[in-house]
Amino acid sequence: xxAARHVRFYEDMAVADSIDGRFDMIVLHLFxxxxxxxxxxxxxxxxxxxxxxxxxxxxxxxxLGVSDVAVGKKVRRIAESxxxxxxxxxxxxxxxxxxxxxAISRNVYPEGASGESTRAMxxxxxxxxxxxxxxxxxxxxxxxxxxx
Numbered sequence: 001x002x003a004a005r006h007v008r009f010y011e012d013m014a015v016a017d018s019i020d021g022r023f024d025m026i027v028l029h030l031f032x033x034x035x036x037x038x039x040x041x042x043x044x045x046x047x048x049x050x051x052x053x054x055x056x057x058x059x060x061x062x063x064l065g066v067s068d069v070a071v072g073k074k075v076r077r078i079a080e081s082x083x084x085x086x087x088x089x090x091x092x093x094x095x096x097x098x099x100x101x102x103a104i105s106r107n108v109y110p111e112g113a114s115g116e117s118t119r120a121m122x123x124x125x126x127x128x129x130x131x132x133x134x135x136x137x138x139x140x141x142x143x144x145x146x147x148x
Contacts, residue, residue, distance in 0.1 A: 015121070024108045034046050
């Protein structure tokens, strides 16, 4: 959460400083961690992180005053957005940087952004993937995740 709230995304990379923009940054960072843990024999931890994300979204909606009746519908929409982004980032990583730039442009900058902002965010994403790849799993499981 702290990484997703870093001011540089909103000031330097033109991410919308809004609920949607912050959601996109949370999902991006969660994806980076879950992607690093993939294939490491910690599927239960990956699932618990995902579950905690949705529980936090539920709590946040309630704190914002969303009624109990509407929370389920909103969480369902959040889930669709989340899984769509995760699939897009996963596919894009397999294809290469141009696909990743396109996925980031579509998901982080749905209203459009300069090519410079999109390239900067793509560079950050790739740097984060590489940094996490060299981070021992044990360190990540202890919550010691360092993003660029």
